[in-house]
Amino acid sequence: MSKQFTPIYRIWHGLMALSVLGLLATVLLRKTFLSWRSNAEIIQTQLAQLGTDITAESAKVVAKAIRAPMWEWHYTFAVILGISIALRIYMVVTKQSELPIITVMKTTGMQKLKAGTYLLLCATILIMALSGTVLYFHEFLGISKTFAESLKDFHEWMMQPLILFVVMHIAGVLRHEFTTKEGIISKMIHGDP
Template structure:
């Protein structure tokens, strides 16, 4: 049975919180907090008050309204980047800590791929935030979005895997990830 070090458990849960927050900001941005949705509401309410604003002005207001929420996306993205660097430092110091169990090697390869995706997402996000993308901005945004959705899909698969493990001979995984026992 695999033992999880305290540092790994803290890293895992901090990363989980940050990724959950990122997911929420993306879903909100693409749905109820979409600039066009907010702009439309503002435009309608302003018209009811007798003030007409253009579609462009409404979208500009929509962006301003959701800006504080998007700031959280940036903060959480930076947290994920810092956590990834911390995890890589743990790996260089202690190794990945994966069992030699042949049946688990495919799972562990998937986790290594996730670290690569986290790196791509962090680097692309930082490039966009620091405005280093230049002419490649749209391409980098696309990569960032696809990698983000791939990571969210991994998280869903990860949660299903944990539930299945709890119902198998690997039960106790959640307890070991929380308290180490």
């Protein structure tokens, strides 16, 4: 049987996992510690206590400026995700890997279920990458503000199925690791023996 955990496969998986987890982390920070809504309130009240009154609008500008360098990481991880997608396409073209849809068609039973989950995971990641890229370049592409706003809502909404498939994947890998004891996680890091 040919080896599954080849160096290129592990590099592809590492880049994809790092970028997706990184992208999710930037969203988590944007919605919590670096949320402009709560930080604008803190800035306004703290400055008022020090005797400086600023408008809610000015506080919002400052809060968004504090968040900006962190959000740049959304785009840095997006580039890493793009590299991992390009690598996977290269692997398919050079027959070092197959399209997830082909794996679903070829397998049966539990294997089909696993392959189906990977297909959904890959499809969701691809949708996030495409919608995010169009969103990023919307002005350059001449896309209307209304369409860009709907696309942003869609991009944000799609994060929910993505989180579900990522959680299912990690739970499935851990289950596999602890039931079959094949050392699948170690193989993903160090390769097939």
